Amino acid sequence: MNKPFAITLDPGSSLANKTGSWRTERPVYTDLMPPCNHACPAGENIQRWLYQGEDGSYEQAWRQIMADNPLPAVMGRVCYRPCETACNRGQLDSAVGINSVERFLGDEAIKRGWIVPVTAPDSGKHVLVVGAGPSGLSAAYHLRLLGHRVTLRDLAPLAGGMMRYGIPAYRLPRAVLDAEIDRILAMGVTFVQSKVTNLSQTMAEDGFDAAFLAVGAQQGRRAYIPAGDSAKILDALTLLHATADGEPARLGRRVAVYGGGNTAMDAARTARRLGATDAVVVYRRTRDRMPAHDIEVEEAADEGVRMMWLSTIAQADQGKLVIERMRLDEQGFPQPTGEFAELAADTVILALGQETELSLLDGVPGVTVSDGVVEVGPDLMTGCPGIFAGGDMVPAERTVTVGIGHGKKAARGIDAWLRSGGNGAARAGAAAQATSAMTAEPRLADFDRLNTWYYSDAPATVRPQLDAARRISSFDEVTGGLDESTALFEARRCLSCGNCFECDNCYGVCPDNAVIKLGAGQRYEIDLEYCKGCGICAAECPCGAIDMVPECI
């Protein structure tokens, strides 16, 4: 007995008592699908790049965006932000300004000259991309990253498609567009200005192994309007294209825009900038049924664009229009009322939707066109093997972001098809695999899973807007960007829904010390020898990244 004074018993440690045997449920770390990622048509891992941006690792964050989307500075300006609509923080105070952080990162990359190197070995395959809009550029970029040679053809002298010839400069400055397009072209994409009139012939003559078509929807839809000889009617796309070319049309002082989509808003706002004192949008239904996005409508209204709801143009003459009032029937369709009014207008601009021009597909076997768009499979391949299509020419929502997503998806589809040697069965297998990967997608991280107590209260940083008076007189960019401190602030508003961000809460709140902290970037592990399964870690996880799973007893 070699014990201190008055000590007679050896103490043992309670570590001998493995309390893990009490457990009926065990905590399991999980990674869920954040709503922003889920909503992104370009498939960006938004939560991930915000996480990287939060500690100032901007280049890393930018590279994460570039894994899916080669045009962050453009998207940070023109995307309609389905991510922000889905953002869980919207239910707490206001959605994270994802789009403005993306823009900050995109601008930062241009400023610093960051590029994405092509590291994949040359595949020896050559892919034709027709149409240098967002979809075509995105496909070209992803195909280059996968090691394929790419030739990009477009009718226009410069790449960009609708981003250059449709979206006005006040929303997307050309210097930004040029910088991002040049970065893609510098990866070894051959850009050729030429019209592809016969696809089969071009493919055979130039020895292409596959093709991606993204010719967009370039033709304005027409509507019959009884018009006097001197009535001036033109198409919104023609106006926007001419303005982009620096040859704006003469519109007069009073301009009516017919239609209710984003293009109508662009046309009305452009008309204001070209000197129209009165720009009126004439739309046959009501505001809530308008296809234009809210931000566009609000910004147009701020610039003095007037809206005429429930109205159609019945007749156009010099200097005036006859407007018929409409009413919505029970199904929500507009019906004529027989009431007429006059509206003074020097010019009518039609913005009634766009159609695709598909003559290049003449004689291509197997391709099906319905409702004016090309039918494609889940990997965006048309009925003709090796010919893929995406963007506005296939059935989908027509936005830049969707186009970029299509480009990525098609590039992967083309890659899989080329690597399977054009083998139909292998392709079917790959498609099935892609589908099963989609069904195995992690569960959505709902707002209900979050413990929002832990997040600091912080309102969204609002991007500065050029004052309305100044912006209607110029094509300067309307929405300003965030500076570094506000971008950082905005990134840090991210709740990291469903994905551990190492806040140490689980490690701290366990009454049994049964959470092991593995160190920065390594997250945590549950010590199942001692975990009693109380569930405090799961309840107090801010971002809902812990599930309680019943034990098999």
Next chain:
Amino acid sequence: MPVQPVKFYQVGSFAVGNRLLADDQRAVQSEHDRTNSLTCGHRACQGCGEALGARYALDAAMRATGRQLVAVNATGCLEVFSTPYPETSWQIPWIHSLFGNAPAVATGIAAALRAKGRTNVRVVGQGGDGGTVDIGFACLSGMFERNDDVLFICYDNEAYMNTGVQRSGATPPAARTATTPALGPEPGNAFGQGKNVPLIAMAHEIPYVATATVAGLRDLEYKVTRAMEFRGARYLHILVPCPLGWGAAPGDTIRIARLAEQTGLFPVFEAEAGEVVGVSKIRRKAPVEEYLKLQTRYAHLFKSPDGAATIRRLQRAADRNIARFGLLDAGNGAREGS
């Protein structure tokens, strides 16, 4: 009270750690090498608030004293579940004597250390509400009035849980316990009884008195650290929900403690020399129902027709705390929920 600096850090200092904060701004509990004063294998129930509160407080005290600490424990759950012979969960010098004498034993140890010139070693006395509010109260009051150099911590789970949930002097009104059943005209514990020991401690005008909950880790660690900056008698009263005795889900322990604070039922404040010098403001005000409905000890309030009147009475008590301690800032409490 600790205040978050202007910069915005996603979870600020609400979460235990935060990778965006410098190491010295993170909680003791986020440290890799925290003492784990009360280690794994103890026999507390699932989700025990007391086990959690004891580790929070003692780990913070260990850091504040440079690991020169002795803990004296009263009889109670904490003592029983941590030291069934031959096991101990304590990784710090720890002693247990009797139910009622922990403050006196702590006084003795502090005196002995002073006599030996080892005043760098600090003494913490601790116990549950039974050992503090009732059985050890005379010794505690004596320790206070002599201003002995001890920090006494009460882990308040509002009844004698160890022996089967009997009422104590800290049991709140209307709560059902084994000795205050939910029967008769006034079911549960009576209104107008019991005592508020933090206020009694303040009446002794000792250097430092504070309250805390296991839901406010940063606040709790701050108060332990602050207490160690004083010499003389100090008192810390920590609310620790008891899943078993309160009839709550083990995973709700922290949520319930948070609601106790956000409803105003448990005011969180600190006082120096008998004067309140700081209060934790309510951040998301909640009605008392939200707190009560998570606990079966209050289930009778939601079943009987008289329950609504009792709930209103409890709400008035919460509102009184809010007014008395100034727990609400203008503009706060607009958002409901936990």
